[in-house]
Amino acid sequence: MPEFEKIEYRPKPVRELLLEMKNLSELMIDLAYSAALFNDKDLAEEVLELERRIDTLAYLLDMTIMIAARDAEDAEALAGVAKVAGATDKISDAAGDIAMIVKQGIGIHPIVAEIFERVEEHIARVRIEEKSILIGKKIGRLNLAARMGVNLIAIRRGKEWIVKPEDEEKLMREDILIVRGAPAGINLFKELAEGRRRRIGG
Amino acid sequence: MPEFEKIEYRPKPVRELLLEMKNLSELMIDLAYSAALFNDKDLAEEVLELERRIDTLAYLLDMTIMIAARDAEDAEALAGVAKVAGATDKISDAAGDIAMIVKQGIGIHPIVAEIFERVEEHIARVRIEEKSILIGKKIGRLNLAARMGVNLIAIRRGKEWIVKPEDEEKLMREDILIVRGAPAGINLFKELAEGRRRRIGG
Numbered sequence: 230m231p232e233f234e235k236i237e238y239r240p241k242p243v244r245e246l247l248l249e250m251k252n253l254s255e256l257m258i259d260l261a262y263s264a265a266l267f268n269d270k271d272l273a274e275e276v277l278e279l280e281r282r283i284d285t286l287a288y289l290l291d292m293t294i295m296i297a298a299r300d301a302e303d304a305e306a307l308a309g310v311a312k313v314a315g316a317t318d319k320i321s322d323a324a325g326d327i328a329m330i331v332k333q334g335i336g337i338h339p340i341v342a343e344i345f346e347r348v349e350e351h352i353a354r355v356r357i358e359e360k361s362i363l364i365g366k367k368i369g370r371l372n373l374a375a376r377m378g379v380n381l382i383a384i385r386r387g388k389e390w391i392v393k394p395e396d397e398e399k400l401m402r403e404d405i406l407i408v409r410g411a412p413a414g415i416n417l418f419k420e421l422a423e424g425r426r427r428r429i430g431g
Numbered sequence: 432m433p434e435f436e437k438i439e440y441r442p443k444p445v446r447e448l449l450l451e452m453k454n455l456s457e458l459m460i461d462l463a464y465s466a467a468l469f470n471d472k473d474l475a476e477e478v479l480e481l482e483r484r485i486d487t488l489a490y491l492l493d494m495t496i497m498i499a500a501r502d503a504e505d506a507e508a509l510a511g512v513a514k515v516a517g518a519t520d521k522i523s524d525a526a527g528d529i530a531m532i533v534k535q536g537i538g539i540h541p542i543v544a545e546i547f548e549r550v551e552e553h554i555a556r557v558r559i560e561e562k563s564i565l566i567g568k569k570i571g572r573l574n575l576a577a578r579m580g581v582n583l584i585a586i587r588r589g590k591e592w593i594v595k596p597e598d599e600e601k602l603m604r605e606d607i608l609i610v611r612g613a614p615a616g617i618n619l620f621k622e623l624a625e626g627r628r629r630r631i632g633g
Binding site: 244251254255258259261262265306308309310312313315316317319320322323324326327330335337339343 | 446453456457460461463464467508510511512514515517518519521522524525526528529532537539541545
């Protein structure tokens with residue numbers, strides 16, 4: 230796979246591109262700190278994946294803005310959007326910097342990380358494997374929060390990201406899930422996703 | 432008041448400084464986008480206030496790291512922290528860039544902002560005025576979420592920030608509160624904070 234793929238231009242409203250950039254950059258920050266504090270290389274990979282996605286969105290947004298601006302008035306109205314998009318790209322770069330610290334194995338001093346172990350919920354990356362009973366299930370029906378104290382904050386499906394997925398969304402094989410919760414609940418969920426556990430309820 | 436104040440060095444653990452930087456930068460991103468999307472100059476001011484606070488924390492953290500590192504092993508273990516802090520500063524700068532767009536009146540195209548009006552809850556800045564009945568009240572006792580669908584996400588008290596305040600925290604005169612919720616609930620809360628409404632319950 231080439232490192233730089235050709236980005237296909239498909240028209241998408243400016244507002245949708247900006248909303249997606251905003252949501253993904255917020256997710257990135259969250260994942261980047263967790264990656265650093267828990268020295269989690271899987272999460273760091275997802276941060277870099279998100280950075281690539283935001284780069285693509287920034288490029289599409291630039292193109293869309295150029296096409297949309299037909300006169301000075303349009304251009305003025307769209308300048309703000311372009312600037313917000315630029316700042317989002319900068320945020321995404323910074324989150325990428327944090328992820329690179331983890332990838333390079335620099336890590337955080339254990340004494341520093343310790344306080345976060347206590348005060349913060351964990352975030353983890355979980356992959357839905359072929360034999361998982363979660364495949365085809367609607368998220369809402371799983372009652373993850375009530376059953377195991379786990380919140381599903383995002384899904385990556387190939388290159389597409391679904392932030393704050395709806396209850397009606399069905400889980401698919403090879404989905405990469407980003408979950409938040411207490412360590413025990415996350416472990417339980419991992420067993421389900423990886424097919425090592427075949428029943429959801431107690 | 433001079434623009435650059437002398438920063439007093441008070442020893443504080445590295446982990447506390449980093450935790451505060453992390454929490455404040457996440458808050459900043461949230462406020463910055465809201466400021467841009469709803470063209471809210473008050474929120475933009477708070478973002479710039481947060482940027483100053485993060486600058487101060489970054490400076491204190493640098494000093495603390497220098498003092499803490501006594502040998503090569505320490506220095507190596509602390510290098511990761513310094514890098515995360517640097518990235519946080521970059522995130523904070525980017526959020527500041529977004530706030531400046533609002534301050535300069537560049538704004539976001541109304542058609543772009545419209546989608547956010549629908550999908551996003553609002554964030555607002557509310558100041559506790561002298562005659563407010565909220566003064567001295569514990570946050571937990573107010574039941575803001577149940578009563579008016581409002582969440583208190585942060586308090587600024589002078590230059591200090593309290594992110595995700597505890598239920599036991601008492602509101603004080605001149606507190607600047609950052610709240611999130613539906614517009615109707617926020618308006619109700621504003622009336623209470625500004626002393627224009629004297630009863631909390633229906």
